Amino acid sequence: MRKRVSAAVATGALALTGLAIPAAHAAPAEEEIKLSNIKVNGGKDVAIGTGNKKFTLTFDASHSSNIEANPSISAWKGSSGILLPDGFLRDQCKEVSATKSSCTATFNVNPQDYDIDNSEAGTWSTEVFISAQYPSSAYLDKSNIKSFKVLRAAKLTTNAAPEPIKKGKTLTVTGALTRANWDTFKYGGYTAQSVKLQFKKQGAATYTDVKTVKSDSRGNLKTTVKATVDGSYRYSFAGTSTTPAVNASGDAVNVT
Known part of the structure; x- marks a missing residue:
């Protein structure tokens, strides 16, 4: 176990030896993944009737090593739980440059399939887990990258x-x-x-x-x-x- 040395003892040792100890340097912080241009349903409210309704969550993700193609993306409110997009974990992010990818998650929602009830009309949340490409260890785990309205058509x-x-x-x-x-x-x-x-x-x-x-x-x-x-x-x-x-x-x- 490494023991802590008091400042007085350390100062005395330096005075006796005349030696200098190099300054400690913190490890460089991991570069963050940045999201931009986030839209749900093209910026419009999602009106759901009694059958299937498709809508998308789109965003750009940037990192110097670019982004893995298969993020985890979901939308939810109350007891409706997690609504997984069509093609979940199947190349939802496409490279548009060496450092940026364009991501799309398509949701196909049916009130009967997801047991959505009338009380769950209102503001919903989105969640994303996305990681940078190897060898970077950067990832982003955010509980709400964009809120949006789900309404009764x-x-x-x-x-x-x-x-x-x-x-x-x-x-x-x-x-x-x-x-x-x-x-x-x-x-x-x-x-x-x-x-x-x-x-x-x-x-x-x-x-x-x-x-x-x-x-x-x-x-x-x-x-x-x-x-x-x-x-x-x-x-x-x-x-x-x-x-x-x-x-x-x-x-x-x-x-x-």
Whole structure:
């Protein structure tokens, strides 16, 4: 066992011998792996319905010895556990230069296969374990390189009637707002939500807001307006923390 020498003893020994002890040098730190340009689903929220949904996690990884081709990459939240990407451990990182690789993990998620329930809509995490090529011993083990939103996909419909309609008469606009239910694996009405009724005059480029309508206990929408000019009506939902925004297809009305 190496014993510790006190400063006083060491100083005395140096004074007697007149010898100098070389300064100690710390071992050079291992070069770190650097990640950049990290994106999930191209930077968009991931809206999952009742069937399969594919999305990607992409990033660039840099190191002087470059990166091993097969990192461990996963995504998760709550009880859903780890979602392994398609082709797990199969050349997910491709060299683009002597020091940089471009990495892609493709996830194919089905709520039934992964037992995802409604409570797990919201912010998810990503995890990566990646190592540099030999002879470097550098590796990166990070619990969340990028957080992202996983949302319950929504659908929205619009129907304006009667068509055609005389100018000044009352037009009834109905529709329905539904979203994916990951507990039943069906779409169900999204109740008590504020939805905008919008109108686009024939020949115009954009829709404008007309009024706000609340969805009923089954997600149904209904309101009336006075017919004035030819154009299209649609419902538009701004989204919530668990459900993405969605626009219905426009329903054209001919005013005579």
